[in-house]
Amino acid sequence: METSAKGEGVGKVEKVEFDASEIEYVSYGGEHHLPLIMNLVDQELSEPYSIFTYRYFVYLWPQLSFLAFHEGKCVGTVVCKMGEHRSTFRGYIAMLVVIKPYRGRGIATELVSRSIKVMMESGCEEVTLEAEVTNKGALALYGRLGFIRAKRLFHYYLNGVDAFRLKLLFPQPELHPSLPMMVDKDDSHKHGDHRHSVE
Amino acid sequence: MAHKPTDEEAFGVAVPGRTSIPSGDNSVWADVSPLLHGACQDLQEGELIHGDNFNLFAAMSALEIMDPKMDSGIVCRYYSLEEAIENGAAPVPVSVDKTTDIRCIIDIMDHLLACEATWHKGHSLAQTVYSCLYLLQPDRTSSHALLHSYCRVTRATCKAVLSVVSDARTHEEEDLFTMAYGLPLSVDGDEKCLSMLNAVEETISRQLRACKSSSKRRVLEAIEPLQSDPDQEGYCKALLCRLRFRKHLYHLLMSIRRPQGRGLELARKHIASCISEFDCILKSSEFLRASAQGMCEQNIEDTTASGCQAIGFDASLNCRSSAPTPPRSIKILSWKKAVQYFVKLLQDLDIICAYSLDPSLEAALNFVIKFQKSQPDLVARSHLQLLLVQDGKLYGRIPMFALITRAAGLPEVTKDHDIQKNEFMVQLEQLVMNLLKILCTNVAWQRRKLGKMLQDWRVIHVQLELAFKKEFGEASKPSYDELCFKIFQQILMWVEEQTYWIAHRFLILGFELELYSVHDYCMVYWYIYTVLIKLAEKTHLRIVMNTGTAKKKGKKKKDSFKDAGRDYQMPGAVLFLQSQIYLAEGLCMMFSALKNEHVIAAPQSPFNTEHEIFIQQFELLRKACLPDNISYRSFKESTMHANFSNLVMCDYFKEAQKIAKDAKSCFANDPDKMSELRRVEQVAEHNSVALNLICRIGAIDRSLKVSFEFSHHPVFATAIVKRS
Numbered sequence: 001m002e003t004s005a006k007g008e009g010v011g012k013v014e015k016v017e018f019d020a021s022e023i024e025y026v027s028y029g030g031e032h033h034l035p036l037i038m039n040l041v042d043q044e045l046s047e048p049y050s051i052f053t054y055r056y057f058v059y060l061w062p063q064l065s066f067l068a069f070h071e072g073k074c075v076g077t078v079v080c081k082m083g084e085h086r087s088t089f090r091g092y093i094a095m096l097v098v099i100k101p102y103r104g105r106g107i108a109t110e111l112v113s114r115s116i117k118v119m120m121e122s123g124c125e126e127v128t129l130e131a132e133v134t135n136k137g138a139l140a141l142y143g144r145l146g147f148i149r150a151k152r153l154f155h156y157y158l159n160g161v162d163a164f165r166l167k168l169l170f171p172q173p174e175l176h177p178s179l180p181m182m183v184d185k186d187d188s189h190k191h192g193d194h195r196h197s198v199e
Numbered sequence: 200m201a202h203k204p205t206d207e208e209a210f211g212v213a214v215p216g217r218t219s220i221p222s223g224d225n226s227v228w229a230d231v232s233p234l235l236h237g238a239c240q241d242l243q244e245g246e247l248i249h250g251d252n253f254n255l256f257a258a259m260s261a262l263e264i265m266d267p268k269m270d271s272g273i274v275c276r277y278y279s280l281e282e283a284i285e286n287g288a289a290p291v292p293v294s295v296d297k298t299t300d301i302r303c304i305i306d307i308m309d310h311l312l313a314c315e316a317t318w319h320k321g322h323s324l325a326q327t328v329y330s331c332l333y334l335l336q337p338d339r340t341s342s343h344a345l346l347h348s349y350c351r352v353t354r355a356t357c358k359a360v361l362s363v364v365s366d367a368r369t370h371e372e373e374d375l376f377t378m379a380y381g382l383p384l385s386v387d388g389d390e391k392c393l394s395m396l397n398a399v400e401e402t403i404s405r406q407l408r409a410c411k412s413s414s415k416r417r418v419l420e421a422i423e424p425l426q427s428d429p430d431q432e433g434y435c436k437a438l439l440c441r442l443r444f445r446k447h448l449y450h451l452l453m454s455i456r457r458p459q460g461r462g463l464e465l466a467r468k469h470i471a472s473c474i475s476e477f478d479c480i481l482k483s484s485e486f487l488r489a490s491a492q493g494m495c496e497q498n499i500e501d502t503t504a505s506g507c508q509a510i511g512f513d514a515s516l517n518c519r520s521s522a523p524t525p526p527r528s529i530k531i532l533s534w535k536k537a538v539q540y541f542v543k544l545l546q547d548l549d550i551i552c553a554y555s556l557d558p559s560l561e562a563a564l565n566f567v568i569k570f571q572k573s574q575p576d577l578v579a580r581s582h583l584q585l586l587l588v589q590d591g592k593l594y595g596r597i598p599m600f601a602l603i604t605r606a607a608g609l610p611e612v613t614k615d616h617d618i619q620k621n622e623f624m625v626q627l628e629q630l631v632m633n634l635l636k637i638l639c640t641n642v643a644w645q646r647r648k649l650g651k652m653l654q655d656w657r658v659i660h661v662q663l664e665l666a667f668k669k670e671f672g673e674a675s676k677p678s679y680d681e682l683c684f685k686i687f688q689q690i691l692m693w694v695e696e697q698t699y700w701i702a703h704r705f706l707i708l709g710f711e712l713e714l715y716s717v718h719d720y721c722m723v724y725w726y727i728y729t730v731l732i733k734l735a736e737k738t739h740l741r742i743v744m745n746t747g748t749a750k751k752k753g754k755k756k757k758d759s760f761k762d763a764g765r766d767y768q769m770p771g772a773v774l775f776l777q778s779q780i781y782l783a784e785g786l787c788m789m790f791s792a793l794k795n796e797h798v799i800a801a802p803q804s805p806f807n808t809e810h811e812i813f814i815q816q817f818e819l820l821r822k823a824c825l826p827d828n829i830s831y832r833s834f835k836e837s838t839m840h841a842n843f844s845n846l847v848m849c850d851y852f853k854e855a856q857k858i859a860k861d862a863k864s865c866f867a868n869d870p871d872k873m874s875e876l877r878r879v880e881q882v883a884e885h886n887s888v889a890l891n892l893i894c895r896i897g898a899i900d901r902s903l904k905v906s907f908e909f910s911h912h913p914v915f916a917t918a919i920v921k922r923s
Contacts, residue, residue: 048266050258050262052258055258056256056259133713143716143718144802145804146804146806149716150714150815151714154641162643167815170806170807170811171808171810171811
C-alpha cells in the first residue's frame with residue numbers, strides 16, 4: 001500500500017531536534033490508539049482510508065502495528081498483517097508513516113523492523129509490500145533491511161506510476177542450498193482501488 | 200404522492216446544484232438522519248457493526264457517503280444523461296451562429312482526441328471518450344452532418360482499436376481499456392462513416408474555395424466586405440485537416456489489420472497522410488487561439504488547440520454504470536500531450552508497417568526486441584502482436600513447425616515431416632507462439648511471464664528427449680528414419696538454445712526495469728555469465744551441425760565450443776556472445792574484489808543474508824535448472840578469492856575488447872550488431888582503465904570511491920573511480 005517518502009515535502013520543513021532515545025515505541029494497545037494512527041495516515045498519505053480499513057488491520061493483527069511517540073506526541077506508525085497466501089505464510093506491510101519533521105532519523109526503520117521481527121517470530125516465511133518506483137526513500141529503507149525488488153508492476157497506481165513489489169525472504173533452517181525456496185505465483189494485478197485492496 | 204419532495208425535505212439539507220431525484224414506482228424517499236444519529240450515539244468505544252456481508256475484510260470496501268474522494272456520486276452535476284441533455288449540456292447544433300458552431304465543434308474534436316489519447320494510455324472508455332454526451336446518444340446528432348459523421352468515425356475508430364487490443368489478449372494491461380459495458384460502441388451505420396465523412400469534407404472544401412475566391416475578388420476589385428467572415432477561411436482549414444486526419448487514421452487501422460500483412464504498404468501511406476494533416480492541425484492552433492480571445496470559458500486543462508472549454512462533456516454521468524466500484528476521477532491529457540501521444544503512435548505503427556516480414560524466427564524475435572526499445576504503448580504493441588501471430592502462423596503465412604525447423608538449421612524438406620504431429624512438437628509450437636506474443640507485452644509484465652515460461656521450455660525438452668529415446672533407443676529398430684532422427688536431434692539442441700536465450704533476456708530485463716540494486720550486480724553478472732556460456736555453447740553446436748549438414752560430410756567432431764582448431768574460424772554469433780561473457784565475468788570479478796577489499800560495503804540486513812537474496816533473484820531460473828548444478832555455494836566459490844592483486848592478472852576486459860573487435864568483421868552489414876559490439880568495446884575499455892587504477896592504488900589509498908553508471912550500455916555498467 002503506502003509508505004511516506006523520506007525527505008519529501010514542498011518547501012522548508014522544520015526539523016525537530018531530538019535524541020534517538022527520546023522516541024518511545026509502543027505496540028498497538030487498543031481503540032485509543034486508532035484515532036492517532038488514522039490522523040497520521042490521513043495527514044501524510046494521499047489515499048483516503050475509511051475507518052473499516054484501519055480496523056481490519058489493527059483488530060486482526062494488533063501485534064503487528066506499532067506507534068512511535070516523542071514527548072507524548074505520535075510521530076510515526078506502521079500497520080501490517082500476515083497470513084497464508086498461496087501456500088506461503090507471509091507478512092504484508094500496509095502503511096508506514098513518519099511525520100515530516102521527524103524523518104531521516106531511523107524512526108521508520110525502527111517501526112518496520114519491530115513489525116518484521118514479530119512476523120519472523122510468528123513463523124512468516126517472507127514479508128512483502130508495494131512501493132512507488134519514485135519513492136527513493138522507501139526503496140533505500142527496505143533495501144537496507146534485505147528486501148529485493150521482486151517485480152515491477154506496470155501502471156500500478158491510478159496516476160500511472162509503476163510500483164515495485166518488494167520481498168524479504170527469511171532464512172530457512174534445514175535448507176539444501178541448491179533447492180529453490182519459494183513459489184511465487186502472485187501475478188494478480190488489480191486495477192482500480194488499490195488502496196482498499198489487500199493481498 | 201402529490202408533490203415531489205425537494206432535496207431539503209428529503210435529505211434535511213440543500214444539496215447544491217441538484218434538482219430533486221424523483222421517487223420510483225415502488226419506492227419512496229424517507230429521511231433516516233434521526234435513525235443514523237441515534238445509532239451513532241448507541242455505539243460504545245470499541246464496538247463494531249457486524250453482518251453476514253460486513254466482516255472486517257468486506258467492510259474495507261465501504262465508502263463514506265458525501266466524501267468526494269470516495270463518493271463519486273457527490274460530484275455529479277447531473278443525475279442522468281437525460282437531465283444533462285434537458286439542461287442543454289449538449290446542444291445540437293452547438294450554436295445557432297454558424298461560426299460559433301464551427302468553433303465549438305473544433306473544440307469538441309480536440310477534446311475528443313485528448314480523451315482518446317487518455318483512453319489509450321490506460322483509462323476506461325467510459326471516463327474518457329464516452330464522457331462525450333454526443334457519443335452517448337448517437338441519434339441526437341443526425342441533423343448535424345458534421346458532428347454526426349465525426350462522432351461516427353470516432354466510434355468506429357475506437358471500436359477498431361478496442362478489437363485489436365482485445366484480440367491481443369494479454370490479460371493484464373487491457374482490463375480497463377476494453378471495458379465497454381453499456382456504452383454505444385457499435386451503432387448501425389458506423390461502417391458507412393467514411394462516405395459520410397467524405398461528403399462533409401467535400402462541403403467544407405467548397406466553402407473554403409468560396410471563401411478564398413470571394414476574398415480574392417475583393418482584393419482584385421477592391422470591394423469592401425459586406426458580411427463576410429474573415430475567420431471563415433481559418434475555421435474551414437482547421438476543420439478540414441481534422442476531418443482528413445480522422446479519415447486517414449481510420450484507413451490506417453483498416454489496412455494494417457489486413458491478413459498476412461497485405462495492407463502494410465498502404466497503411467504507411469495513410470500514416471504519412473496522418474502526419475501531414477497533424478502538421479496542419481498544429482499550424483491551425485495559433486489562429487484558433489487568437490480568434491477565441493474572450494469568446495469562451497477558459498479551459499484550465501488545456502485540452503483544446505483554442506484553449507476553450509469544449510461543450511458537451513461530463514465524465515461523471517457514466518460512473519454509475521462503471522463496475523465494480525465507482526471510479527476515481529481521472530485527468531484528461533492536455534492537447535499538447537495528446538498530440539505527442541498520437542505522433543508517437545503513428546511513428547511506432549510506421550516501424551511495424553515498414554518491417555520486411557523476414558520468414559525467420561530469429562529475425563522476428565530481433566525485430567520485436569528492437570521495437571520494444573522505443574517503449575511503444577499498448578495500441579502499437581497489440582498491432583505488432585497480431586501481425587506476428589495470426590492463425591497459428593508467423594504473419595499468418597509461415598507454419599510454426601517450418602519456422603522451428605528453419606531455426607534449428609534443418610533442411611527445407613523437413614518442414615513437412617510427419618513428426619510435427621507428435622504431441623510434444625505441437626506443444627513446442629504453442630510455446631513458440633506464446634513467446635512471440637509475450638515479447639510484445641509491456642516489459643514489466645513480460646519479464647514475469649518469461650521467467651514462468653522457463654519451466655515450460657525445460658519440460659518440453661525433457662518430453663521431447665524421452666520421445667526421441669523411445670523412438671530411436673532400441674538399436675534393433677527395423678525402419679530407421681534418418682531424417683526423423685536428425686529432426687529430433689537438432690530440434691532438441693535448438694530448444695535448449697532458445698531456453699537459454701529466454702533466460703538471458705529475463706536476466707537482462709532486470710536492469711531496464713531497475714529491479715537490481717548495486718549490491719545485486721555481482722551475483723547478477725555472475726549468473727548472466729553462466730547463462731551466456733551455455734547459450735554460446737548451444738549456439739556453436741547448432742552452427743557446427745548446420746555446416747556439417749550443408750557440407751554433407753560424414754563424421755563431424757562434436758566437441759565443446761572451446762576446442763578451436765588452428766584454421767577454425769569461430770562463427771560471428773558465438774564471438775558476439777563471447778565478448779559479453781568476458782565482459783560479464785570481468786564485472787562480476789571486479790565487484791567481488793571491491794567487496795572483498797571493502798571498497799564497497801556489503802549490506803548488513805538484520806533479517807537475512809546474501810544467500811536469501813540469491814535464492815530470490817534466481818528462483819525461477821533454478822526451478823528450471825538453468826543451468827544445472829548452480830547454487831549460492833558455487834557463486835561464493837567463484838568470487839570469494841577475488842582481490843586487487845590477482846584481478847589485474849586476469850584480463851577479462853581486454854579479452855572482451857579483442858573478441859568484440861574480431862566479431863565486428865563478421866557483422867559489417869548488420870548495423871544493430873555493430874553498434875552493440877561498439878558499446879561492448881566501450882564498456883570494456885572504460886572498465887579496463889578503471890580496474891587498473893583500482894588495482895594499482897586501491898590497496899593503498901583507502902579514500903577511493905567507486906560508483907557505477909549505465910552510460911555506455913543498458914546492461915553492462917561502467918565503473919567510475921574517484922578520490923573522495
